[in-house]
Amino acid sequence: MHGYRAVHIIAQVDGFPVEIQVRTGAQDRWAQIMERYADVYGRDIRYGELPPHLNAVDRKQVAEFVDNLKAVGEVLAELEDVWDATHRTALKIRLLRQQREEHRATRRIRRSLEAAEAEMTRLRREYEKVDKALSTALLTG
Amino acid sequence: MRYFLLVYDRRRHRITTHLEFPFERRDDALAQRAALVREHREDPDLEIVLLGANTFDDLKKTHSRYFKTVDQLAKQKTRRPLERVEV
Numbered sequence: 001m002h003g004y005r006a007v008h009i010i011a012q013v014d015g016f017p018v019e020i021q022v023r024t025g026a027q028d029r030w031a032q033i034m035e036r037y038a039d040v041y042g043r044d045i046r047y048g049e050l051p052p053h054l055n056a057v058d059r060k061q062v063a064e065f066v067d068n069l070k071a072v073g074e075v076l077a078e079l080e081d082v083w084d085a086t087h088r089t090a091l092k093i094r095l096l097r098q099q100r101e102e103h104r105a106t107r108r109i110r111r112s113l114e115a116a117e118a119e120m121t122r123l124r125r126e127y128e129k130v131d132k133a134l135s136t137a138l139l140t141g
Numbered sequence: 142m143r144y145f146l147l148v149y150d151r152r153r154h155r156i157t158t159h160l161e162f163p164f165e166r167r168d169d170a171l172a173q174r175a176a177l178v179r180e181h182r183e184d185p186d187l188e189i190v191l192l193g194a195n196t197f198d199d200l201k202k203t204h205s206r207y208f209k210t211v212d213q214l215a216k217q218k219t220r221r222p223l224e225r226v227e228v
Contacts (some may be wrong), residue, residue, distance in 0.1 A: 033214045036206035039151035138215045
């Protein structure tokens with residue numbers, strides 16, 4: 001599907017391949033919307049094919065909807081990048097705090113911790129911004 | 142966990158068959174699914190699925206498109222995962 005985002009894992013269970021699809025809440029919401037729309041306008045729209053039986057007005061409307069949903073997928077990707085960076089920074093902060101407790105609070109540790117905490121604040125703001133953009137895009141798409 | 146055998150009509154946005162099987166009766170559920178697939182093989186609008194879940198309400202979350210319109214899906218709230226990141 002154009003714009004579909006998820007992680008698919010193939011596991012071997014008792015010698016049989018089993019596909020496990022892992023999605024975030026937002027990724028799943030995106031996929032459910034596209035699937036539901038495809039239920040109405042034809043399964044092929046998931047791959048960019050417009051149904052031939054539609055009139056020009058409906059074709060335009062369906063094409064716009066699919067394009068909007070693709071754009072939402074891009075915002076979603078941006079949100080995931082911020083989310084990943086947030087987790088990496090949270091881990092860094094925890095490690096630095098641990099170092100601060102275990103060793104003398106050196107200037108290097110203090111500076112690194114301050115920088116990581118500032119980065120965390122920036123990422124939280126960025127996340128709020130992108131999350132809001134995603135909600136708006138979903139509602140207007 | 143229980144098994145839920147559903148026939149979903151994509152165009153009419155309706156579940157036309159809903160059968161439930163306890164976990165131990167998986168083979169019966171699979172046989173019933175195969176029978177339904179044979180019965181409806183000419184109808185491309187029907188989706189015949191066997192799903193495992195604790196409750197029917199859980200399916201409403203994992204397969205929300207069977208139960209909601211595009212508008213309802215778009216307006217649905219996504220959990221905000223960032224609030225769970227602790228430092």
